[in-house]
Amino acid sequence: xxxxxxxxxxxxxxxxxxxxxxxxxxxxxxxxxxxxxxxxxxxxxxxxxxxxxxxxxxxxxxxxxxxxxxxxxxxxxxxxxxxxxxxxxxxxxxxxxxxxxxxxxxxxxxxxxxxxxxxxxxxxxxxxxxxxxxxxxxxxxxxxxxxxxxxxxxxxxxxxxxxxxxxxxxxxxxxxxxxxxxxxxxxxxxxxxxxxxxxxxxxxxxxxxxxxxxxxxxxxxxxxxxxxxxxxxxxxxxxxxxxxxxxxxxxxxxxxxxxxxxxxxxxxxxxxxxxxxxxxxxxxxxxxxxxxxxxxxxx
Numbered sequence: 305x306x307x308x309x310x311x312x313x314x315x316x317x318x319x320x321x322x323x324x325x326x327x328x329x330x331x332x333x334x335x336x337x338x339x340x341x342x343x344x345x346x347x348x349x350x351x352x353x354x355x356x357x358x359x360x361x362x363x364x365x366x367x368x369x370x371x372x373x374x375x376x377x378x379x380x381x382x383x384x385x386x387x388x389x390x391x392x393x394x395x396x397x398x399x400x401x402x403x404x405x406x407x408x409x410x411x412x413x414x415x416x417x418x419x420x421x422x423x424x425x426x427x428x429x430x431x432x433x434x435x436x437x438x439x440x441x442x443x444x445x446x447x448x449x450x451x452x453x454x455x456x457x458x459x460x461x462x463x464x465x466x467x468x469x470x471x472x473x474x475x476x477x478x479x480x481x482x483x484x485x486x487x488x489x490x491x492x493x494x495x496x497x498x499x500x501x502x503x504x505x506x507x508x509x510x511x512x513x514x515x516x517x518x519x520x521x522x523x524x525x526x527x528x529x530x531x532x533x534x535x536x537x538x539x540x541x542x543x544x545x546x547x548x549x550x551x552x553x554x555x556x557x558x559x560x561x562x563x564x565x566x567x568x569x570x571x572x573x574x575x576x577x578x579x580x581x582x583x584x585x586x587x588x589x590x591x592x593x594x595x596x597x598x599x600x601x602x603x
Contacts, residue, residue, distance in 0.1 A: 324358035325366060333362045337369075380534060385599025387532040392594040394530065401588045405460030406499040408491045409584070410483075411541035412474070412506070416451040417564060450561045454568060455483050457490060458545050459499070460584045462577040464490035466569055470561065476511035484514070488521055501525040505533050537602060538590065544583035548575055 332352050349359040363369040380388075395404075453474060457464035467486050472478070491499050501522045503509040510528035518525040537543045552571040558564045593602045 324354045325362055329354060329358075330362050330366050333359065334367060337367075380600065384532065384534050388535065388538075388594050388599040391530065391532045392591040395591050396588070396595075399588075401585065404587050405581070405584055406495045407502055407584070407587075408457045408459045408464070408487060408495070408499055409502045409539045409541050409545075409587075410455065410457040410464075410487060411504065411539060411546070412453050412455045412469070413546055414451055414453050415564060415568060417558060417561070450564070452561060452564060455486075456541070456545070456549075456572065457487055458540055458580050458584065459491070459494055460581050461494040462580050463545070463572055463575060464494075466572050468565055468568075470565070474508055476508045476514045479508040480514055480517050484517055484521070491522075497523050499523055502531065502539065504535070504539065505531060538594075540580075540583040540587055543590070544586070545575070545580065548579060548583075 329352065333348065336348065336352065345356040345359040345363065348363075349356040352359065452468060452470035455467040455469060465486055467483050469478070469482065474483075487501060491501065501518060501524070503526070505528055508514060515528060532538070549568070549571050552574050553567050555567075558567050590602055
């Protein structure tokens with residue numbers, strides 16, 4: 305294997321002689337990968353005048369390669385990386401891990417009737433397409449699905465009450481009227497009077513009226529200038545809670561806006577408190593990863 309020796313040495317085989325998987329062709333495939341990182345086996349075989357199966361065997365058996373899907377992640381500028389590092393240092397210098405359990409992390413998310421669908425992973429085993437269709441192999445997609453926005457918070461004690469924001473725009477007036485009182489009530493109920501409220505940099509959140517309301521009413525809160533911009537995977541809500549909620553939902557029950565809301569509420573109640581605690585505890589772990597990665601995106 306090239307990974308172990310750094311050289312291309314083919315093992316002797318008692319079978320029939322190879323016609324395509326020669327040293328020369330293996331070297332050609334290796335050089336092709338070094339020039340261009342992405343290529344299908346069909347395209348590779350066509351370029352190098354061999355079958356796609358031969359190209360696949362060379363990649364897998366001779367070069368020890370595996371096909372990996374490209375991962376999408378947000379583009380982060382050097383300025384943003386610096387703000388991530390600055391925030392991580394501020395957090396780790398001012399808060400202990402146990403203290404972050406008394407943080408109320410919050411976020412909004414938009415759901416629609418089409419749900420979260422992954423055609424690559426959602427498979428139905430059947431002997432033909434007709435049988436697969438009968439077994440639920442068809443996912444109907446609404447062209448213009450109804451959408452709703454919800455707000456939710458998470459801390460070391462569990463999840464807050466869900467706030468449904470299904471009509472109109474959520475500006476600072478509505479956010480202060482409908483969301484913040486719920487956050488305050490749930491935070492006090494779960495953590496007493498010693499906790500910190502977190503929200504991201506959305507317009508309604510960083511509005512000076514919102515910031516003033518938090519300063520006047522919350523035991524403590526993270527000012528908008530502290531929380532780094534473009535940080536989708538820094539909060540437990542983003543890197544854990546929302547995904548767990550989506551996976552817990554039974555999307556087969558979702559047919560209307562009301563059933564969508566009911567299913568979200570049901571899923572919120574089913575997420576184990578231990579899972580929420582584990583997600584919150586990972587917050588400081590990710591802060592250290594930010595410093596280790598010098599502000600680069602963390603997975």
